[in-house]
Amino acid sequence: MRSKFANQVIGVIKSVPAGRVVSYGQVAAYADKLGAARAVGWLLRQTELPDLPWWRVINNAGRISIKNMFHQPEEQRRLLREEGVEVGEDFSLDIEKYRWFHLI
């Protein structure tokens, strides 16, 4: 049984369209938990969820910040590039260019 917070976070991430990205802080805010960015990271770190576009979540500095036994930064960069997002060799990107804002 997942927590209410977890379900909300999952719902928000699933609504991010391909080719766009959001920060952990944004996800937290949209999940009605302003300031819970760390909690979002904690959740994605210890949970392997299929059918969830986890790679569209990056930090507010516009950098890929991943620490997961199932995925690696190279994979996240590859997935983002496949959607047309330009990611540098240093795993950074222009977040303001691709940032998505919740409209629902």
Next chain:
DNA sequence: GTACTGACGACAC
């Protein structure tokens, strides 16, 4: 309740 942990964020150097 306390004491950690950590895919964060803002800011100060």
Next chain:
DNA sequence: CGTGTCGCCAGTA
């Protein structure tokens, strides 16, 4: 641009 500090929060032991 990098690095450290501090505050933040859900979840766990």
